[in-house]
Amino acid sequence: MKCVVLGATKGIGRGVARLMAERGDSLFLLGRNPSDLAATAKDLEARSGSGGTVGTAACDLLDSSTFETALDQAEKHLGHVDAILVTAGLFATQDDLEQDASLRDRLMHANFCGTIGFCEAAKDRLLAKGGGRLCVLSSVAGERGRKPIVIYGATKAGLTAYLNGLDARHHENGLRVIVVKPGFVRTTMTEGLKEPPFSADVEPVAKSILKAIDKEQAEVYVPGIWRFVMTAVRALPRGFMRKAKF
Amino acid sequence: MSVRELVGWGRFPRVMAEERVSEDLAAATHEVNLTRGLGRSYGDSSLPGRAGDVVARTTAADRILFFDEKNGILRAEAGFSLQELVRVFLPRGWFTPVSPGTQFVTLGGMVASDIHGKNHHVAGCFGEHVRALKMRVPDGRILEVTEESEPDLFRATIGGMGLTGHILEVEFQLEAVPSPWIWGESERVANLEELLDKQSAASEEWPFTVSWVDTVARGRGLGRGIVMKGRWATSDEAPQGPPKIGRSFSVPFDFPSWALAPWSMRIFNHLYFWKHLPRRKRGIVHPQKFFYPLDIVQHWNRVYGSRGFVQYQCVLPQGTPRSVHHRFFEALSQGEVGSFLSVVKDCGEEGKGLLSFPKAGVSVALDIPMRGRATQELVDTLNEIVVDAGGRIYLAKDSLTRENHFRAMETRLPMFAEVRNAWDPELRLMSAQSARLFGDRETEAGS
Incomplete structure (x- = not known):
């Protein structure tokens, strides 16, 4: 598979990219920091051992002018693109987001406007070649408005709605949208937060995501238990959510 | 960044401390007092020495930076684990030149403890196979350290329990194996x-x-x-x-x-x-x-x-x-x-x-x-x-x-202390173990 990854330098994106490299997929990495991208590309090349090079280009969810050039470079390097994976995004606690207006703006912009803007560009590229897979990390946080994730959850709820619409609109044209909804995953993004039940490590989560891409699953919860947990949480009455701590 | 209970593998002693973890290890080690990896040393060598000391954890900095497939030279970030090394490279005919009894250790830890293994009588310790280190030395600079460029620091860091600086990257020679069995x-x-x-x-x-x-x-x-x-x-x-x-x-x-x-x-x-x-x-x-x-x-x-x-x-x-x-x-x-x-x-x-x-x-x-x-x-x-x-x-x-x-069994301690003092006169880097065994507390009181 030939795959473009936005967000491979860290966390879950790094985990999925490694699995892809180790099984021989061709990769092109997009991200903010060129030296960080270059080091990550080297890591993936060494793990792959195929002798192929992993290309990189600068791309920032907070700067939509970078999207087209970055995707141009990716297409030039890979030739045909089979899949585009978006794992980049920002996270901050509700307390921090309430206190810091500029952090709040950045997070809302990156997770909603930026990600959707990038997906629009990515979708156009895939459709122009007859289709392909667009796999995007949303979150279980977008399933129900809750106390600790009011704003972050709202960005992910919006993103999920967008991706569902994209699937409805372009499935028949060959676009395969894969919405991933991770629960709490132990990464540097979640470091220091209190771990809820069903917390997971990157490796099994990355494996599930890769399987979802391979099988073109429209929607996947990782770990899978979250599908049931969130079904229940969505059904809880409003009065209960006002009292609940989660 | 978070305050949590830190322990070694023996789960004695236990210390509350702030621990930083980042993919960017150079940033994470800025002005911290000790660096730890997977926490598989048994006692207190990876625990902070003073109240308020901050430690960095390397585990998110685990990228391979360079691999020479022909000669088996590997350079990776300090948090790269032996488990990953075995998983990725053993099927390709390469193995660590020296292995401890667990694969849940990081390269940084293998250098800091200068681990030995079942082949010590023929291969020596891991440090014998290390070609270069990238370190954040206690004054904050980031240096490439080899036996030629900084012989004293290099030798003090091999087995130096992380007290001479933060190990950021390790370059070493792998061993070619005829089969993975x-x-x-x-x-x-x-x-x-x-x-x-x-x-x-x-x-x-x-x-x-x-x-x-x-x-x-x-x-x-x-x-x-x-x-x-x-x-x-x-x-x-x-x-x-x-x-x-x-x-x-x-x-x-x-x-x-x-x-x-x-x-x-x-x-x-x-x-x-x-x-x-x-x-x-x-x-x-x-x-x-x-x-x-x-x-x-x-x-x-x-x-x-x-x-x-x-x-x-x-x-x-x-x-x-x-x-x-x-x-x-x-x-x-x-x-x-x-x-x-x-x-x-x-x-x-x-x-x-x-x-x-x-x-x-x-x-x-x-x-x-x-x-x-x-x-x-x-x-x-x-x-x-x-x-x-x-x-x-x-x-x-x-x-x-x-x-x-x-002190009675470690006659080389004054030699080590001299190098450590040259690079870290204020003892910015300290562990609970060095406070217990190396007399760091006295130095602190006297300074």
Whole structure:
């Protein structure tokens, strides 16, 4: 598979990219920091051992002018693109987001406007070649408005709605949208937060995501238990959510 | 960034401290007082030395930065784990030149503890195979450190328990292997005398040797055990295909403290000894089983209960009379607490690290449940034997040695202190262990 990854330098994106490299997929990495991208590309090349090079280009969810050039470079390097994976995004606690207006703006912009803007560009590229897979990390946080994730959850709820619409609109044209909804995953993004039940490590989560891409699953919860947990949480009455701590 | 309880693998002692973790290790180590990896050193060497000290954790900085497939030279960030190395490179014909008894360690930790393995008598410590380090030195600068560029710092950092600077990257030489499988032989032996003889004979012929000792048996059976030997299997001997990574199991909760009593230790050791029913076994062995037998059980330290345990490892130098070895094992089998699992290994010559543990002689590693005063007394008794014999202890395992014993056995300490002082006169870097053993507290009070 030939795959473009936005967000491979860290966390879950790094985990999925490694699995892809180790099984021989061709990769092109997009991200903010060129030296960080270059080091990550080297890591993936060494793990792959195929002798192929992993290309990189600068791309920032907070700067939509970078999207087209970055995707141009990716297409030039890979030739045909089979899949585009978006794992980049920002996270901050509700307390921090309430206190810091500029952090709040950045997070809302990156997770909603930026990600959707990038997906629009990515979708156009895939459709122009007859289709392909667009796999995007949303979150279980977008399933129900809750106390600790009011704003972050709202960005992910919006993103999920967008991706569902994209699937409805372009499935028949060959676009395969894969919405991933991770629960709490132990990464540097979640470091220091209190771990809820069903917390997971990157490796099994990355494996599930890769399987979802391979099988073109429209929607996947990782770990899978979250599908049931969130079904229940969505059904809880409003009065209960006002009292609940989660 | 978060304040949490930090422990070593022995889960004694426990310290609350702020721990930073980032993919960007250079940023994470800015103005912190110690760096730790997977926390697999047993005692207090990866724990902060002072209240308010901050530690960095390397585990998110785990990228391979360079690999020369032809010559087997690997450079990676300090948080790259041996487990990943084995998983990625063993099927491609490369292995770490020196491996400890677990693969859940990072490169940074392997350098800081200058780990040794079953091949110490032929390959030396890990530090012998290190070509270069990238470090954040205590004054904040980031330097490329080699034996040529900074010989003192390089030698002090190999086995320097992370006290000379933060290790950011490690470049080292891998070993080419003819197959990913081991050809092994093991032999049951009746007593300590036979065990030491057979082991030193084995080390003449085999690259990997180690012995398990029943330290509960007394009298004529004192020191009975199993001598294990191995070498890489040739491609003709090896089974088709690479060894599969097997399932692992997890100890789900802390065992109650009564579970680890003399009776259960006796049963375990007895079973382990007689499980090896034929006196001699030989054949192909899975590399995971050969190098990392305990890794299959995640959280095995929970077997020791919430009070934790201490590991104790020492080397009794070459030429130590056999009567001293007997005295050592007798002290162990007669004490109030004993060792659950005990391992003996021949060591080769001392390496280049200023504080590296091994030197020519016999190394003994013990797992002792933490039972307060009784455990402290046992460690004191063993240390007195070690001091008299001119041996030393392994810092990566220690949590109970007293400063006077350590100073008596570690004659190289002033040399190390001189280098450390040159690079870190204010002792910005400190661990709970260095505060306990190296006299760091006095320096702090006097400065």
